[in-house]
Amino acid sequence: MKFFVLLIIAYLLGSIPSGVWVGKLFFKKDLRQFGSGNTGTTNTFRVLGKKAGITVLLMDILKGTLATSLPLLFSLDVNPLVFGVAAVLGHTFPVFANFKGGKAVATSAGMILAYNPAFFVYSALIFIITLYITSMVSLTSMISAVLITLSTIILPFAIPGILPQFDWLLTLIAIALTIFIFIRHKENIQRIKDGTESRVPFGLGSKK
C-alpha cells in the first residue's frame, strides 16, 4: 500500500509543470505557444529569460530529487530509482498539464542527484563539456544520455569512487531513458538535420 501511495506521489511531483506555471504566473505567457513549444528549461530560458530558466531548471531537478528520496524519507525498502522514473514519467506526461510535458532531461538529472551525488556531478560535467562543444541543448541532452549510460557500465571498473559497483537497474533505466529521450527529441533531430536547430550563444558551435 505504502509503495503505491509513494509511487503516485512521485508521479504527481513529477507532474508539476514548472515551466507552464512560472510562465503563466509571472509572465502571463504560455510557454507551449512560444519557441520550441516545450515546457522545459531550455525553452524557458529562450522565451522567458535567465531568471525564469534557472528557476525552472532547479524546480525540475528538485522534483526528481524529492521523488527519488521518498523511500528514504518514508522508510520503504524499495530501490529509489523506481520513484525517480515515476517522477520522470510525470514530468513528461503531467496530469496537471494535459499530459503534455518536457523531454525528461532535468528530472532525470534530479533522480541521479538523489541516487548518487558524485555520479550527478560527473554527469553534469559531461553535459557542460558537451554543451560547450555543440552549443545545442537538444544534441547535448542526447549525447550526454548515451555517454552517461555507457559510464554506468565503465565507471565501476575505471573509477569506482564514483560508481562503486555495477548497478544493473541503474544501467537498465539509463538505457530506457536514453531511448525515451531520443524519442522525445524527434522534432529536434529533424531540425538538427535541417540545420535549423537553435543554439546557445556560447561554446564552439555558437553562431556569433
Ligand code: G3P
Ligand atoms: O531538455 C530539452 C532540450 O534538450 C531541448 O529543448 O526547447 O530546444 O526543444 P528545446
